[in-house]
Amino acid sequence: MPPASHSPAGPADRAIADEDDSVTSHNRANDYDSFAEAYSAENEGNLFNAYYERPATLALAGDVAGRRILDAGCGSGPLFAALRDRGALVTGIDASTGMLELARRRLGDDADLQVTDLQDPLPFPDAAFDDVIASLVLHYFEDWTAPLAELRRVLRPGGRLIASVNHPIHGYALSGQDAGYFATFQWSQEHTFSGQSAVLTYWHRPLHAMTDAFTAAGFRVAAISEPPAAPGARELFPDILADQPAFLCFLFFVLEAV
Numbered sequence: 001m002p003p004a005s006h007s008p009a010g011p012a013d014r015a016i017a018d019e020d021d022s023v024t025s026h027n028r029a030n031d032y033d034s035f036a037e038a039y040s041a042e043n044e045g046n047l048f049n050a051y052y053e054r055p056a057t058l059a060l061a062g063d064v065a066g067r068r069i070l071d072a073g074c075g076s077g078p079l080f081a082a083l084r085d086r087g088a089l090v091t092g093i094d095a096s097t098g099m100l101e102l103a104r105r106r107l108g109d110d111a112d113l114q115v116t117d118l119q120d121p122l123p124f125p126d127a128a129f130d131d132v133i134a135s136l137v138l139h140y141f142e143d144w145t146a147p148l149a150e151l152r153r154v155l156r157p158g159g160r161l162i163a164s165v166n167h168p169i170h171g172y173a174l175s176g177q178d179a180g181y182f183a184t185f186q187w188s189q190e191h192t193f194s195g196q197s198a199v200l201t202y203w204h205r206p207l208h209a210m211t212d213a214f215t216a217a218g219f220r221v222a223a224i225s226e227p228p229a230a231p232g233a234r235e236l237f238p239d240i241l242a243d244q245p246a247f248l249c250f251l252f253f254v255l256e257a258v
């Protein structure tokens, strides 16, 4: 596990206590429009996304040639691009118009991108996709019931939901809260993305609450993964990975639609 100061977004990050008035309001938390460029630039080459989350998700997805994939919470589209390069037919949705503008710039006019909130009904018919990728987005939701029901609905039976979230043990430690690991609670973290400060607010939930939610929505847990960082990461980020190939950061699931 990296030191607590090494969060999934970078070494300058810190948890914010509810009474912390250095952030005047949490209303702008998760306002990706306001830090889209900075987040996207940071995500492009850092350890946590470029050398950990993205390669791990692509490895879990395996051969995607010809598969219809929904990239749910696609951000500026780095996974969309990688999946498309591997022959998948990709649709990307995100709640942030700013992130989708960057995705459009990356992916071109032909890319199927739609502004959609994952907490609302999705604008797709039943069984429209072979796979859904939900990369680092579910941890923003207090209640997973409606989003997971919709993701299950748009998957064909036997299709896969591949999801990554903040690792609950690491997130609990970073949160600095004393509600207990088994509680479900909201916590905030101030990040620095490419020099720009931003507040992200997450919902912590214990592992069993995640697997219970997946099962209740009609998924079978096919794999829970805590992968090592990608090859080359230790050489590029020796201050974090000096003596450890794996570290607590994100947790990955492969869920099969039953």
Ligand SMILES: C[S@@+](CC[C@H](N)C(=O)[O-])C[C@H]1O[C@@H](n2cnc3c(N)ncnc32)[C@H](O)[C@@H]1O
Binding pocket: 030, 032, 043, 049, 072, 073, 074, 075, 076, 077, 078, 079, 093, 094, 095, 096, 099, 116, 117, 118, 119, 134, 135, 136, 137, 140
């Ligand atoms: C941590 S970023 C990950 C982006 C992308 N999956 C990646 O790995 O590069 C989280 C993304 O989730 C999106 N998001 C947050 N809440 C959302 C919601 N309710 N519906 C759809 N997208 C949401 C944000 O706009 C942001 O682009």
